[in-house]
Amino acid sequence: MTSYLPPAQRIWWNVPVGRQEIVWITIALIWCLILFFMMPYWHVYGKQNLSTEAYKTTPAQYGPKVQAMIDKYTVRTETEQQIPVVAPPAGSDIYMLARLWQWWPILELEKGKTYRLHLSSMDWQHGFSVQPVNINMQVVPGYEMVLNITPDVAGEYGVVCNEYCGIGHHTMLGRIYVKE
């Protein structure tokens, strides 16, 4: 009469199930279907969905595209490392490059405008984590991910690396400015 002995009936499949279980299974199944349909629903009606636009790339291919944007739109540099601050026009393709242990360059965006943000890594895997708004993406070498982002709150944002990338991982910190 316990859980570790063979069932009492040879044909236990036909033993009727109690009402309590039936009620609970029905409720749970309905909830599971709601859980499922929330995802396609959000694709249609929600504003936070990930694009699945991605390309295979190489550091040799991706690096020059980032440099071209920096050459064209740099407005100033920051820190003694001369990190360029780049202010590309609204609606354009903007690039963020991850490498040991830097997010390159600093981006300066306009509030409420949409940009095509490209992300890729030159070496190992990194984690693109915009704080404090808490948006997190995986950055994988050899892949260029393209996201349409619309920063809608002005401010100064940190870009933390949240995928472990070696001993200098904690120094890998970038910045995004969102201007009014």
Next chain:
Amino acid sequence: MSNFRLCPDTGLFFDKNAESLMKVHAVAAVVSLLVAGLLALGVALTRWPAVHLLPADQFYMFLTAHGIDALLFWIIFFEIAILYFAGSTLLRVRLAAPKWAWLGFALMLIGAVTTNVAIFQGNSSVMMTSYVPMQAAPHFYLGLILFAVGALIGCFVFFGTLVIAKTENTYEGSVPLVTFGAITAAIIAVFTIASGAIILVPTFLWSIGYISHIDPEMYRIIWWAMGHSSQQINVAAHVSVWYLVAGLTLGARPMSEKVSRFAFLLYIFFLQLASAHHILVDPGVSAEWKIFNTSYAMYLAVLASMIHGLTVPGAMEVAQREKGYTHGLFEWLRKAPWGNPAFSSTFISLVIFGFIGGITGVVMGTEQINLIIHNTIYVPAHFHATVAVGTTLTFMGLAFFLIPVLFRRQMILPTLAKWQPFLFGGSMTVLILFMMGAGTLGVSRRHWDMDFAGAALSFEYSGMAYTLMGIAGIGAVVAVISGGAFLLITVGSLLFGKKLEPSAGILQSFLGVPLSADTYNAKPEILPMAAPVEEHGSAGFEAPGTFVLAMVLLVSFIVYYFINWKYLASVWPLS
């Protein structure tokens, strides 16, 4: 066939080979847990911002070893012991191919030692995930491969044991529910280990220079077929142990064989698809793939867990009500054997796994919501609820049970043992809740310094994030101490506990087997089927208290789920 020992206290028959193998696996598991726990202390005291104990290189080394020792070695060693128990002991059959089983154990042991050596030599601090192209020393991967091969042999010894039981007719009808749950775990283990081999063998060849390139995204997808599924083995295994402990401590029987087994079947079909939880913010995979896999095909494995969430405590409630604890909704629970650590650890594990582990898992595994959680410290909060409280605490409870039954020793420090599950469960819950909070504030996992010392730029987390991490640190330290109490009791009992006489009467004989037997010449009779019982109240609600608890779970689930959608709606629009 006269290779069996009858346990006079439980009526269980132990095959000599199976018994020795269970013992060595259990000991290897406990040693792994000891190492993992010591490392946890270093990790926790470094992430506690006010303490920040270790330098960065040691922190990452400790964290790599903590993950592998706790998530792979402790748990899988113990699970192989459970498979041999559920196969050989519960079916009263000799273990198949004991020499192969010993070979499997030897490979697992060599593998576990090799990988630990590689990590502590210092050139393999690559985290448990070892994402390419970051490279570890070749013997880091080699050790994992040997461990996996050994575990696979263990799974097939278990399947072979089922075949022997069937051909030798040691039981009638179907296998016991607990054994069926163990079969579910073994099936998931076969997929897990095969995926591990598919990805770790090429990675090993790459580390010694035979292969020039491994695609990092392909690595992530296949690695997680191992990394996540290995935790699904745990779910199936610890749910089976819940049923087992409910039977052993309360004499509970399944409310319905059909319902419980069907829930395990849903695990077999769908549980492993959830490896996609880790790929939700990755480049290059479609939304259709993400939605289908992350939801276990329409959340059918979540349905299975919700079913077990009703039927395990429901079975306990029915058994208690039969004993006369029928007053009100919850007398059965108040009068439960809370002083028995096997019971209390099971019940605490059930509650925390369901309320925290289960709900957070579904929330963070939702395709869009994942982007506000991925790689934050919310993730380890979730899996400490599922693995450290769900699996580890359950296995601790079973280990307390095995000391008298398997090792024939009286438990030392019984009062400490009584309190240990509460202490461990409670402190882990503090750790989990406060790490969840810090993760919501964006604190990242696997990160040495939330002050970013030495970075060219600066960013400051809110003061609240620091407070939450500090309280989580306190929870972690208490959890390590209570894990130490577990090790003290189990290892101390093995070394210094009083040897038990053939019948010490610690546990009631529950199968009506006569209590006279000499060691290893007992001849097991055919395993009896469970006695049929009178139907009572199947038209009404047999376990009303459990139903109320289940509804509380559902309401918490709904509220927390939609709070997270609300939070998601507040971040920058993305498309």
Next chain:
Amino acid sequence: MADPSNTPDDEKERIPAMQSLLDNHFLLLFIGVAMPAVFYIIWGIMEVVTVPIAQ
């Protein structure tokens, strides 16, 4: 759970298909490996290998 129909007569009764499936552990092993291998691994790898090359 005493099923009134659970008499020696039903020893001859056919075992329901679902119960036979649940008792066929090697068929379950095959399904349990095939499902995630097809839907998670093979489908996932196909997605990754069909990612276009950047311009």
